[in-house]
Amino acid sequence: MTDQKPFVDIRHAKKSYGTLEVLKDINLQVQKGQIVAIIGPSGSGKSTLLRAINDLDPLTGGEVWLEDKQINKKLPHRQYEAHINQVRQEIGMVFQHFNLFPHLRVRENVTLAPKMLKGITDAEADKLAEEQLDKVGMLERIDHYPSQLSGGQKQRVAIARALAMNPKVMLFDEATSALDPELVEEVNLVMKKLAEEHMTMIIVTHEMSFAESVCDRVLFMDQGVVVEEGPPEVIFRNPTSDRTKEFLRKHLAGQHP
Numbered sequence: 028m029t030d031q032k033p034f035v036d037i038r039h040a041k042k043s044y045g046t047l048e049v050l051k052d053i054n055l056q057v058q059k060g061q062i063v064a065i066i067g068p069s070g071s072g073k074s075t076l077l078r079a080i081n082d083l084d085p086l087t088g089g090e091v092w093l094e095d096k097q098i099n100k101k102l103p104h105r106q107y108e109a110h111i112n113q114v115r116q117e118i119g120m121v122f123q124h125f126n127l128f129p130h131l132r133v134r135e136n137v138t139l140a141p142k143m144l145k146g147i148t149d150a151e152a153d154k155l156a157e158e159q160l161d162k163v164g165m166l167e168r169i170d171h172y173p174s175q176l177s178g179g180q181k182q183r184v185a186i187a188r189a190l191a192m193n194p195k196v197m198l199f200d201e202a203t204s205a206l207d208p209e210l211v212e213e214v215n216l217v218m219k220k221l222a223e224e225h226m227t228m229i230i231v232t233h234e235m236s237f238a239e240s241v242c243d244r245v246l247f248m249d250q251g252v253v254v255e256e257g258p259p260e261v262i263f264r265n266p267t268s269d270r271t272k273e274f275l276r277k278h279l280a281g282q283h284p
């Protein structure tokens with residue numbers, strides 16, 4: 028345990044769709060520089076929890092904090108818009124399906140938001156695009172359109188785009204699930220590099236070996252609750268809950284001796 032104040036702090040998160048309780052009183056504290064994986068069966072609430080962090084899926088109860096700022100503050104509409112736009116600049120998000128703008132080249136996909144929201148010049152935007160695309164190994168594709176890229180390349184551009192806003196935390200929602208198996212590793216390598224640079228990351232994933240090798244902590248969710256959490260060596264090698272064991276038995280079949 029640490030006395031350090033959490034960087035991301037989710038307190039008593041609840042979410043319902045009608046009578047369906049998707050998140051049932053979830054608490055999650057993430058320290059600066061930590062890499063947390065959220066694993067669990069389909070429908071357990073992983074994406075809902077992740078999307079609550081930047082209020083894309085607003086909670087029906089509970090609070091989300093980033094440093095000393097409450098993200099899901101109840102505010103009058105105009106004030107809320109200004110508040111959430113500011114907050115979302117600090118939280119990078121990478122989706123399963125890339126969400127690149129098809130009519131924009133890679134360069135403009137990366138610089139659109141910083142140009143609009145931070146008012147940077149064209150020269151600064153070019154420099155930013157080059158820096159970020161170099162980081163993800165996509166510099167030579169800077170003037171290509173998304174349709175000219177593989178899925179793995181698109182996802183690397185999507186990561187560069189998120190990084191271009193200089194976020195404090197990065198959220199990954201099954202970033203490799205839509206990729207052909209041979210393209211997964213190139214995206215994982217970019218995420219590993221970010222981890223080595225101590226980027227704070229919260230990662231929803233179905234890739235157990237990635238979670239085990241990269242993350243500091245793993246949360247196992249089932250039916251809207253955190254069943255078990257801990258360091259990967261404990262969760263993957265010595266879980267205590269039967270639900271975790273059963274889930275891992277299915278997902279780790281063949282991976283561990």
Ligand SMILES: Nc1ncnc2c1ncn2[C@@H]1O[C@H](COP(=O)(O)OP(=O)(O)OP(=O)(O)O)[C@@H](O)[C@H]1O
Pocket residue numbers: 044047049067068069070071072073074075076
């Ligand atoms: N907009 C919505 N309206 C109604 N129910 C929803 C909505 N979004 C999600 N749900 C339900 O909430 C539950 C949790 O969904 P969520 O996508 O968070 O699960 P998940 O663990 O991320 O699953 P997966 O691994 O399949 O992506 C599911 O039962 C889902 O059907």
